Amino acid sequence: MAKGVYRHFAIVAAEFFDLPYITQENIHKWLDVEGYENYELAIARGKGILSIVAHFGNWELLPFAVPLYAKPMHIVYRPLDNPFFDNVVEYVRTILGNELIPKGGSGKKIMELLKENQIIGILSDQNVASYEGVFVNYFGRPACTGVGLAVMAMRSGAPVIPVFMARQKSGKYKFIIKPSIEAICTDDYEADLQINTQLFTKIIEDTVREYPEQWFWFHQRWKTKNYQK
Numbered sequence: 001m002a003k004g005v006y007r008h009f010a011i012v013a014a015e016f017f018d019l020p021y022i023t024q025e026n027i028h029k030w031l032d033v034e035g036y037e038n039y040e041l042a043i044a045r046g047k048g049i050l051s052i053v054a055h056f057g058n059w060e061l062l063p064f065a066v067p068l069y070a071k072p073m074h075i076v077y078r079p080l081d082n083p084f085f086d087n088v089v090e091y092v093r094t095i096l097g098n099e100l101i102p103k104g105g106s107g108k109k110i111m112e113l114l115k116e117n118q119i120i121g122i123l124s125d126q127n128v129a130s131y132e133g134v135f136v137n138y139f140g141r142p143a144c145t146g147v148g149l150a151v152m153a154m155r156s157g158a159p160v161i162p163v164f165m166a167r168q169k170s171g172k173y174k175f176i177i178k179p180s181i182e183a184i185c186t187d188d189y190e191a192d193l194q195i196n197t198q199l200f201t202k203i204i205e206d207t208v209r210e211y212p213e214q215w216f217w218f219h220q221r222w223k224t225k226n227y228q229k
Contacts, residue, residue, distance in 0.1 A: 051163050053124065078103045107148070127223045
């Protein structure tokens with residue numbers, strides 16, 4: 001599996017430089033779509049869409065597939081430490097009209113965009129500091145996970161759709177659009193944050209289990225420790 005991880009991400013890195021040449025006419029050579037009806041049902045509700053996105057498969061292909069098959073999306077992201085690479089990635093991700101929203105203080109803007117029935121992409125599989133998230137089970141170990149997606153889903157009532165770009169044996173990708181999820185909302189806000197974040201994380205875990213060599217295992221997902229007994 002470890003060899004497969006290195007092999008997969010070498011391919012993804014090489015493919016990155018071809019992404020700017022993807023168009024409506026040739027995207028079918030890159031991928032097949034599964035579950036498009038799930039997008040249609042969700043967007044028809046008029047509450048916008050919150051999407052679960054992970055560093056899985058070729059996630060950089062999503063900023064091309066989503067606007068070409070649906071409409072431009074708004075991506076919540078953390079700028080890269082290297083300004084040069086950050087500018088390159090920003091350029092590629094926004095070629096087809098997507099907008100990048102810097103992580104931190106983006107909640108108000110996201111709520112406004114959801115009211116306009118826009119699509120929001122939030123990467124939900126990274127480690128965060130303990131004050132930024134809650135600990136949930138990820139592959140049998142406590143993983144500190146950001147609560148931003150759960151907060152937005154609970155406040156807005158927007159459907160949450162998991163989307164993944166899984167590489168197939170043929171070399172093409174499968175653009176997987178899973179059925180929407182409704183955030184659980186009760187009178188216990190803190191418990192709801194925990195439950196919803198665990199729910200979203202479990203979906204990522206289940207997908208990684210299907211294609212274990214396609215998740216970004218290089219990331220220190222369990223870096224933040226839970227010292228509570």
